[in-house]
Amino acid sequence: RKEVEQDPGPFNVPEGATVAFNCTYSNSASQSFFWYRQDCRKEPKLLMSVYSSGNEDGRFTAQLNRASQYISLLIRDSKLSDSATYLCVVNPHDKLIFGSGTRLLVRP
Amino acid sequence: DTGVSQDPRHKITKRGQNVTFRCDPISEHNRLYWYRQTLGQGPEFLTYFQNEAQLEKSRLLSDRFSAERPKGSFSTLEIQRTEQGDSAMYLCASSETDWNEQFFGPGTRLTVL
Numbered sequence: 001r002k003e004v005e006q007d008p009g010p011f012n013v014p015e016g017a018t019v020a021f022n023c024t025y026s027n028s029a030s031q032s033f034f035w036y037r038q039d040c041r042k043e044p045k046l047l048m049s050v051y052s053s054g055n056e057d058g059r060f061t062a063q064l065n066r067a068s069q070y071i072s073l074l075i076r077d078s079k080l081s082d083s084a085t086y087l088c089v090v091n092p093h094d095k096l097i098f099g100s101g102t103r104l105l106v107r108p
Numbered sequence: 109d110t111g112v113s114q115d116p117r118h119k120i121t122k123r124g125q126n127v128t129f130r131c132d133p134i135s136e137h138n139r140l141y142w143y144r145q146t147l148g149q150g151p152e153f154l155t156y157f158q159n160e161a162q163l164e165k166s167r168l169l170s171d172r173f174s175a176e177r178p179k180g181s182f183s184t185l186e187i188q189r190t191e192q193g194d195s196a197m198y199l200c201a202s203s204e205t206d207w208n209e210q211f212f213g214p215g216t217r218l219t220v221l
Contacts, residue, residue, distance in 0.1 A: 004150075034209075043199060043212035044151065087150050094164060094206045095141065098150030 003027055006088050006099035013078055014107055021073045021102045023088030030090040033064055035073050038085045078106045110134060112213035114200050120219045121190055128186045129216045133202030140183050141210060142175055143199040151199055190220045
């Protein structure tokens with residue numbers, strides 16, 4: 001079993017749609033959590049950190065459920081520029097453990 | 109540009125050859141990480157440095173792989189006797205501490221023929 005599991009997608013949605021991604025992680029000792037975005041043939045870039053209380057950054061909302069070891073990302077009012085792969089990431093200690101990513105395609 | 113830089117961006121080599129990649133982290137960052145990413149997968153941790161000390165190596169890092177960060181600034185990753193299975197994107201990242209955001213370089217794409 002992978003340490004971080006995500007639905008690979010692709011999620012194909014129209015502009016303006018709301019889309020949600022989920023991931024689960026296996027290491028209960030994980031201390032910090034992130035969503036990274038990766039465009040095709042580019043390096044990963046931090047989208048947002050994820051906190052137990054939930055956090056929002058514009059159209060993006062992230063939630064963490066430590067009891068269920070579950071992380072989510074909600075994107076509202078999708079834009080064409082949101083098309084990318086979204087990587088769920090946990091940090092048990094000293095290194096990042098990445099999921100395989102969920103691919104999002106936003107169509108006109 | 110004060111971000112993480114990597115050199116070369118692309119490397120094509122024949123099986124059995126040795127290759128060396130370089131990473132220059134953000135200047136005030138103490139931590140430097142190496143990851144490997146293959147198509148359709150997320151990056152996989154290889155090793156990391158706190159200043160010049162190599163503190164952890166993944167079991168993915170076989171004896172053919174060696175990494176150094178001699179002066180606590182730039183780092184090199186060497187692969188000896190390359191195999192076709194080594195073909196991947198090699199990513200370097202740096203951070204201030206272990207809990208801070210890691211900033212990634214553009215990667216070195218290795219193709220072993």
